[in-house]
Amino acid sequence: ETGVTQTPRHLVMGMTNKKSLKCEQHLGHNAMYWYKQSAKKPLELMFVYSLEERVENNSVPSRFSPECPNSSHLFLHLHTLQPEDSALYLCASSQGVDSEQYFGPGTRLTVT
Amino acid sequence: AQSVTQPDIHITVSEGASLELRCNYSYGATPYLFWYVQSPGQGLQLLLKYFSGDTLVQGIKGFEAEFKRSQSSFNLRKPSVHWSDAAEYFCAVVSTSGTYKYIFGTGTRLKVLA
Numbered sequence: 001e002t003g004v005t006q007t008p009r010h011l012v013m014g015m016t017n018k019k020s021l022k023c024e025q026h027l028g029h030n031a032m033y034w035y036k037q038s039a040k041k042p043l044e045l046m047f048v049y050s051l052e053e054r055v056e057n058n059s060v061p062s063r064f065s066p067e068c069p070n071s072s073h074l075f076l077h078l079h080t081l082q083p084e085d086s087a088l089y090l091c092a093s094s095q096g097v098d099s100e101q102y103f104g105p106g107t108r109l110t111v112t
Numbered sequence: 113a114q115s116v117t118q119p120d121i122h123i124t125v126s127e128g129a130s131l132e133l134r135c136n137y138s139y140g141a142t143p144y145l146f147w148y149v150q151s152p153g154q155g156l157q158l159l160l161k162y163f164s165g166d167t168l169v170q171g172i173k174g175f176e177a178e179f180k181r182s183q184s185s186f187n188l189r190k191p192s193v194h195w196s197d198a199a200e201y202f203c204a205v206v207s208t209s210g211t212y213k214y215i216f217g218t219g220t221r222l223k224v225l226a
Contacts, residue, residue, distance in 0.1 A: 004155070043202065044218040084183055090155050097214070098206045103155030 002026055006091050006102035012110045013081065021076040021107050022092030031097045032074040034066060035090040037106070043090075049074060050097050081111045116137050116205050118217035125193050126225045133188040133220050135203030143205040145178055145186040150200045150219075159201075162186065173197070193208045 004025045013019050025032060032048040035063035049068040063085075065077040074091055076108050092101040115138045122152025125131055137143060144163050148156040167179040177188045188205060200219045207213040 042218045045214065048214075092155070099148055100158045100161050101156075101214075103148075103157070105153070105155045108153075 004091060004093055004102050006089075006104035006107050008033075008107060009105065010108045012112060013078070014112055015081055015083070018079040018080075020078065020079070020087055021091075021109075023074040023104055025072055025091075025093035025102070027042075027076075027093055027095075027101070027102060028069055029093040029095045031094045031099075032068060032071075033092040033094075033101065034074065034076050035092065037088040037090055046076075048097065055097065077086075078099075078109075083111050085109065087109045114205075114207065114211050114215060115215060116203055116217040117221050118201075119160045120220045121218070122221050122223065124223040124225060127194050127195050127222055131188075131190045131222070133201050133203075133222070135186045135188065135217060137184050137186065137203075139184075139205065139207060141172045141207075142181065145173065145177075145179060145205075146177070146204040147186075147188045148204060148216075149173075149207060150202065152199075159188070162183045163174055184199075193224055194226045195226060198222055218225070 002085045007022045031050045033048050036044045045058050047066045052068050063080050067075040088106045090106045091104040103106045117136045146161045147159040150156045150169050151160050159175050160168050160169050162179045170176050175190050179186050200221045202219045203217040
């Protein structure tokens, strides 16, 4: 695998389910990000991890819980989601938080 | 407040025509500047970046961008558009001082007519 990978690519979940999104970067970077991309809305930064520590949490509801066990892996744990949480969730990585970011293909999440 | 503006939501050009996508930013100091492209169902891909130095930067796929400090702009250009360039284009800036701040514009969707 090369670059940034995300699994699953598609996810349908009910509002009472618990699921997790996984991101893995194979670039040796030290920063990772979660973004939410909804139709007709700007790209929303959710979380930033630098050197495995969370450095940014953009007022994201607690039903989204990130985890960064090491510099190569990033998870987004989901529980009790709402239909408005349906979106494309993108993961990215970079070498330093002010450098160009490399994105994964995203997970298309549908909450029913 | 810091911001990034892409004034054009949609742009349509004919294949072979030239292209310019606009990006304006509002920051106290010169930020780092980026252009990304997103094809349908995909993540974003870096086209080019500006950190310092020569204000005209070359990127992949034949794109270039020019940083104009006096206009707080970083417009993306391509002399001859190909049908495969149809995608959404995002300008992004990151503050070079103080706390971390990475902001994306709202995007410009490019349609290419055959």
